[in-house]
Amino acid sequence: MLSEQVELPIGEDTLSGDLVVPGAAGTVVLFAHGSGSSRHSPRNRAIAGHLQRSGLGTLLLDLLTRQEERADALSAAYRFDVPMLGRRLVTAVDWLGSQPATARLTVGLFGASTGAAAALRAAARRPERVRAVVSRGGRPDLAGASLGQVRAPVLMIVGGLDGTVLELNRQAAARLAAPHRIAVVAGAGHLFEELGALEEVAELTAAWFRELNGTGAGNAPG
Template sequence: MNKKEAIEKIVNIPDGQVNMIGSLEIPAGATGIVVFAHGSGSSRHSPRNNYVAAILRSHGLGTLLLDLLTVGEDTDYEMRFNINLLARRMLSTTKWLQEQDDTNRLNIGYFGASTGAAAALQTAAILGDQISAIVSRGGRPDLAWPYLKNVKSPTLLLVGGNDGVVIELNKKAYNEINAVKQMDVIPGATHLFEEPGTLETVAELAANWFVKYLFRHKPE
């Protein structure tokens, strides 16, 4: 990619017979890109994830927001919790990014919400140092439990202070992860971070994490 050119386009990413639709935006000069893995029932149009993505781009990071499930698949509640399928789609997405001229030189990070966080962690465990950093927002990392000990990517777990059950699940997951890690509890926030100022806090913490670990020379 020519570092002087910004990119903004809709992309189609294949996984077998399925094509995932994504919104790809890369600021000029970016050295990293963050793939968003949405939670159950959400999509690339999620206002919360789009807000976070905009903040990341303001820090010079590229973003890819995509639907891991087709419209038809998303009507099946069980499919939303099929972490193996979601992780396979994340693998296909990562492979696609590594093959495109526009993105193959960018360090890759994952931002996962709810079940998407489990898919991100499971995929990162499989790919090892190919994934430079992970941020989980209100995530369910426990759903990727067998993979957590193999995660090598620096991982930031963000949880709402009023999201009691999820706090406990994240604490257990945190103890299982052997990589560089940090867990921040956002005071006053519930699961969706709808309270004033809480999503802004998430976005800034995520941006700082990704800038720290994605603004590096990409390993050959």
């Protein structure tokens, strides 16, 4: 198993990430964190660990440089800049395709909160590389016109108690041309903090991406 901290060039700066690739992995999942979060998000790290145990590679990536993180902590200037975050993810997808350990792997995107919108924008721009997308408590509605351009199958996981976000996901799903599914975790809120909720999210996510190595991720809308 490959496990290392990586630095992705972004202009004159870098983005920090944690890359793990099990020996038999056929897919690497790139994580796009939500507003105000980072690659150290305990929820996303827990899900990444589950994916790794399922034989999937993961790249947990900070989408802001260290200087941007400091500025964002004071002003929230960057965390809602979905177009910029989407461009950063495209850079990361291209980087994965250039690295010996990941060039042969198919790519999945996992986005939480605003990171889901950024993931969908990146999927629309790299349809030949991104093969599936998962949104956790996401805001896919913020992807705008990119929703209709996504070709990869999309799984939207939403807590049953997260009513506003669930409705926004339903509205976004209606604009998707790609195969998609909304999975509602009963009794869960926005952060999936309830007993067993995050574990259900992790298993739904692993199952969606595991199918990349079979007949393709996901099923018809349902």
